[in-house]
Amino acid sequence: MLKHLSQRWEVINRNKLIKTALNFQLSQPSGRLSSLVQGIWSVSVSQSNPIVKPLYSDAGSGIIFNLAGDVMIGNETLTEGVIVLPLKKKAENIVLSPRAQLAGIRFHPAIGYGVLGHHYDKPTLLLPEQDKLYGLYQVYSELRMQKDNDRQIEALYLWAEKKLNFTNVLPDYLEKALKCIEQDEALGQLSESIELSQRQVERLFKLWLGITPKHYQRILRVKKAISFLRLHKNVNLADTAQQFGFSDQAHMTREFRTIACSTPAKV
Secondary structure (H helix, E strand, O other), X not given: OHHHHHHXXXXXXXHHHHHHOEEEEEEOOOHHHHHOEEEEEEEEEOOOOOEEEEEOOOOOOEEEEEEEOOEEEOOEEEOOEEEEEOOOOOOEEEEXXXXXXXXXXXXXXXXHHHHHOXXXXXXXXXXXXXXXXXOHHHHHHHHHHXXXXXXXXXXXXXXXXXXXXXXXXXXXXXXXXXXXXXXXXXXXXXXXXXXXXHHHHHHHHHHHOXXXXXXXXXXXXXXXXXXXXXXXXXXXXXXXXXXXXXXXXXXXXXXXHHHHOOOOOOO
């Protein structure tokens, strides 16, 4: 599985290297790991100038292993080490310094809190003395020895399979609520579907995600629209707005500016 995905991404990367000198590889897990992790990735910059890329909000969180070079996310400059990423309510740019090397894991929504048991309000450098439970700096040392993207991804797979708890990570009520919203169920029906009061649902989301169900729905809607627009460059934007549940094209544009810090035509 790993080898197949890496080969597929190498074909894409060869095309991208001409334009950006950015070698990026992503593997999307299957099996039990897919319930916790959106993706495991590795990136390196092979040019002498910084590279700037947008990080769109997906209501998830993650861990970055900054192996070489400085990284800036928004206004935060992050040195080498293990960096815990918070859930972000809107997009930010990531700036990769020349010759930067990074790898990372992106969790599904609420999983980061379920795994780490803590919310972070900004990208945070984890200190070695804070890393007693998961051995993140042990895998960090291994990643620094592996210069090949495929091997870095494989090392993170092995770490995740060994260290992450796959049982009862999320409360059943929350898991069901997330699925209902992902399937475009109206928020007014959410309490009835998961047999909790609206206030209980609000508290559940605030504890595990730090945002309201409504804000989660807004982020998810923009995320789906971005993925669609990237694949379909010449679609009618008014039709796209209707397809993804926006009241009209103007509403979609406002939401994109608020959450993606861009417009539908520019993503």
